[in-house]
Each structure stands twice: as structure tokens, then as C-alpha cells.
Amino acid sequence: MLSNILIIDIIGENMKLDYLCTGLDIADDEQAIEIFRTIRWANGVYCPKCKTFETIMAGGGGSGKPYRYICKKCNNHFNDLTETIFHGSHISLGEVFYVLLNLNNKNIKQISEELGCSRQAIHRISKIFNNEVEKQTERKRNL
């Protein structure tokens, strides 16, 4: 549910994403996580479980790693990527962004060679993303 909302945000903010990623020729984890935080926490960091904004930062960050947070209300531990399609991805966020931004003008083989990832990994990301886009389009059509 939350991941869908996030995807709408990202697609909705595509212009912004393109703008922010101008010159992002290589997968840059630090830049990617910064952009991601800007979009996801646009209104402030909130708990994905109980939605309160009463959270405290619990460390993490640095070299493109997600920050960790604790919810003051429900004691939920989460990080920047929790409950998004980017959580638990085998390739880094910078690489995921690189894939998503280049899917329209490069093929999977080309991208996998550039990143030194398996074609399956690239294919998996493109599939997850396309599925989400389809779901969103479907949902908007039904509104």
C-alpha cells in the first residue's frame, strides 16, 4: 500500500527526478538516497506503521546507506527504504535509479554491462517497476 503511494510520488515527480539526476551518468548511491529522501520525506519523516511524525533518527547514513529511525509512539524501527519496492533490493539504490532512468533509451543487456550486474537483476527491477506503473494506471482509470 505504502509502496504504491511512493511510486505515485516518484512517477509524479518524474520531472523533478529527471532534473535532479541531470548529470547522473554513473550510479551514485549518495545522490540517489538524497533524492529518495527528498521525495519520500517531503513533509517530514513519519512512521510507516502508525503514520506519526514523532520519530527520532537512530543512526545509519553515510556512503549512500539509508538512515534508521525509531517511532516514539509505537516503537517501530524503520529506515528510509522500509515498505518501498527498493527495500531488500540486491542492487544498490543508485543502481536502481540508474536502471529506471535509462530503461527507455538503453536495453537490459547494455545496462547490465555498464553496472556489472546480472541481466536477471536488471530485469527484476524493470519488471517490478513496470508492474507498479501498470497498477497505478489501472487505479487512476478506475477513479
Ligand SMILES: [Zn+2]
Ligand atoms: Zn509508529
